[in-house]
Amino acid sequence: MNATLQLFLIISSALFSIGLLATLSRRHAIFILIGIELMLAAANLNFIVFWRFGSQQQQPTGVMVAIFSIAIAAAEAAVGLALVIAIYRHYRTTNVDKFDSLKG
């Protein structure tokens, strides 16, 4: 049996859902970031999968989008984690239920 497009999509949707689960259900801010990373990874996987199963491999669009998305994800992680640290300094907690005000 060879892995088909369908199987890959199932894997990536499972990965996405697990990321969503972490983002929505955990109270710790870093878990939310972890969930977002998981969802981004799932999306990247989808880009690559569709590129590979598509008919025009010599047009590296899927690969390009994945590369850019990884770059953006790095920026996102840096800023997100910096925000966690900044908020932690302010509130002395990382529980997101306590962050409900944008004003210091």
Place this chain on the structure above:
Amino acid sequence: MNSVAFLAIAIITLSGALAAATLPKLIHAALSLVIVFVGVAAYFFLLGAEFVGLVQIFVYIGAVAVLIVFTILLTRRDSVNDRGVNWGGVIVALAVFGGLLWIILNTTSLALPAPQTEPLTVKQIGESLMTNYVWPLQCVGLVLTVALIGALILVMEEKRER
């Protein structure tokens, strides 16, 4: 595409992801996240996108995972343990997964095997980056610079006010 490799990577990636999402201790979750990244990178290799796989390893494992661990260390004095789970979120996530699965399984045109192709070389990727994608590349560079400065400013201690 080797189905044994596919299955093995699937098991590793998904169990890693579940662990990352559900483990009570943050540091364990962060380490499981590394496993997920490795798994996804392995998929990239399997799919013939070696360059993206390598970038994935460098950026995610080399930078993002390390960053997360650092943040955990910097905020570890937060002793309030994260016990409570937002069950509403769990239900929504499961519902989304169910919906996605249902649609994927019902779309028959997706059950196609991978076509045979020439491998994509790093040279081609480099050429694309320098020709068709040169503006996006510049923008990403700008975004990264701004993100770097922004992150620095965010974590800088505000000494004058206190």
Place this chain on the structure above:
Amino acid sequence: MSSWIVTSIWLIPAAPLAFSLLILSLTNSRRAAAAGLAITGQIAALAMSILAFLPTLQTPGFREVHNFTWFTFGDQALRLGWVLDPLAAAMLIMITLVGLCIFVFSAGYMAEDKNFTRFFAYLSFFSGAMLGVVIANSLLLLFVSWELVGLASYLLIGFWIERPSAAAAAKKAFITTRIGDLGFFLGMLWLYHASGTLLFYDNGNGALEPNGLLKIGSSVTLVALLIFCGAVGKSGQFPLHVWLPDAMEGPTPVSALIHAATMVAAGVFLVARVYPLFSLGAVNGVTPSLTVVVSIGVVTALMASLIALAQFDIKRILAYSTVSQLGLMMVSLGVGGVAAGIMHLIAHGFFKALLFLGAGSVIHGLHHEQDIRKMGALRWIMPVTFLTYTVGMMNLSGVPFFFSGGWTKEEILHRTAEWPLSRLPHYLMLAGVVLTALYMTRQVIYVFFGSKRDASAPHESPGVMTMPLIILAACSIILAIFLTPAWPCLHAYLNGEPAHLDLSALVQPMLFLSLVLVAAGIGLGWLMYRNAGEIDPLARAQPGLFRFLENKMWIDEFYEHTFIACSRVVAHLSDFLDRYFWDGLVSLFSGIAQAFAVLSKGFDDHAINARVDDTTTGARRFGRLIAAGHSGQIQAYLGAIALGMLLLLVLYAWLA
């Protein structure tokens, strides 16, 4: 069999490197384990070196390479590889054997040090890197190992980092050798540019083989000289020799292993390895680059042996003698005696390690006293050290017949005599022989003879320290058998030709001449220093000259007031430019911008803000109305987005 050992020869440097990592993972208290692991790694490397040595013995001129592609960029492939030939095999044996002795010695010498494990990790690391230099078949791989060796040297010189002098010496060594390495690096780039390959041997296409040499063509002199820069830095040749005496701040086993036996010899090895680059286009055995090598070698050898005459630190004397011996090797390479130079390198590796370890034993026995004026009469107290030290001294002074150093020095003198360009190097080297014998006699008399000048109670070192001394002394004597001109088997082995027994070669005028010279040196030394006390006899006779030599010919001071002062002036100048000129310019612009900002602020406050305020009050009221639905909980928002996505999914399914 033979090809198996060639493809897996990388295991030789890999073993000490792997053990070094293992040792690093140990805690500070696991002393026995650290020493045991390091010595095991060294024994493994030695065993494999002997395995690698065997096939090279069977066929004269044996040379096998194993090349592989490291990575490809575009249509260019960067290839690395290793080579096994007599030169590499002989060096492997020398390094691992001397290294093993020094490792064992260190276990005793460093027994009370608090960073014992770290020391052995560094030593193993060094050993692995050095073996990498020897087996490299690519200038790049050699350069990488070369730099690793430099790093190890830096770490070990500064091992007692709490001493400011050690930290300064480590920095000095690192930076000084870096100056030479810059040349080496440029030479490497140039070589790649000219020949398109960095491999030494590659089935006729390597940089050292006819096809490659053909491609390099006329730029070969420049390439050779640039690479020689690296050798000058590493081997402490004039004018970059200044770091080597200072490197004696490191623990004595380090001085023995790195700064006498192996690393500093890497420069000589490098020149021997890329010798075809130096000798290309030789007329009568002379090329411009080789002439430079000879001149640098002669200057270094003579200058260092003169300075050694006026030093009082036991290790510094040996350091200067190392510099001078390395100069001698360079001279030998330069006049065409590659085999002679390498033979001297190997013999020197053994006896100089022996001398340094002997010095270490003396220092250890005297509770870390290094001033020879405070030693004396140790020959009865430390008999083993005394005897082995004397063997080392005989080797270094060049007494022939029983001592390997004597034969190799003899060989080099022969070679210099045959140099067609000039006889000057020959005569200067003969003078060097006298000087060497003289300063070694001075040192031995100060340390082991005369009256006891030290108040503390010296003692003989433990067996773990004397054992390596005895082994090294035995090695340096046994080695002499293979070095005699009557049966020149090491010479033949290095040149890839069979050896013949020819007793008549023993009787030569040169041999008697050098015998006379050595005897003169030792005799003169005995006469001069027999009754030496606190004040050196030479200082009494020629105070000006002595002061000149004692201060190392003021070369350090010269550098301080020229090169370092120059760079300091440039730094100050840039600092000034930055601070006053550029900064002023920037301030001017920012002042203009500020003035403009003040103006527009006034306009903003009074003309625009008042109108805007009215609008915002309305907007705020409306906003408050909507804000009620916003709890501020991120997860509620995210959940809403997910629900929206679910809704879209349902919609899609319904429409499809």
